Amino acid sequence: MADIGDAGDIADGAHTTPGRDGGAHPLVVLVGPPGAGKTTVGLLLAAAHGVGFRDTDADVETRAGKPIPDIFVDEGEPHFRALEHRAVADALADHPGVLALGGGAILDPATRALLAGHHVVFLDVDLADAVKRVGLDAPRPLLMGNPRARWRELMAARRPLYTEVAAVTVNTAGRTPEDVAAEIGHTLETASHRARPEPTTPEKDVKR
8 A cells, every 4th residue: 555554535625736737636746665654644734735635556456446465466566557557647637635656656657757747755764664654564565575675675776766756855764744744744835835926016107
């Protein structure tokens, strides 16, 4: 899953973020590895801004009618990644709230391209904090064998991709979800001010 707990669209968003095509795009997109806090922080952000929260892993499971580990076993990772890409594309097009992506969503170049122009926040975390938050004994297909060693390998491979798509990186190590959510909220305010056009000053009539 995107992170702690199962979370879908929990509320109708009162705030919408219009995209360049006029549609409602996410207020913020959260990316990062398992244990980064995407779900916990995302729910706090959604509540603070009066918008809905959506988890693309939950969307994939709903569409497939089975848990993600079963998709890996029954159809394989390529099939899962195809479902994941479609889920991300759909959510980016019509979800106006906080969106959390699965840890490996950024592996697909086409998905990374879709994230261009969105306010993407990479929630960084070290192994010790990830273990404290979610443990590594949950059924995660890509962490089979030695979960800690596999987590380090996956993070080493994915970190450049997280930073590639992110407008902002927030280190979550040793911090409360509330603190992280507050920092992300500040980045949203800053981005909003930067995007706001400067007021124009009407030219004074010049008598000729």
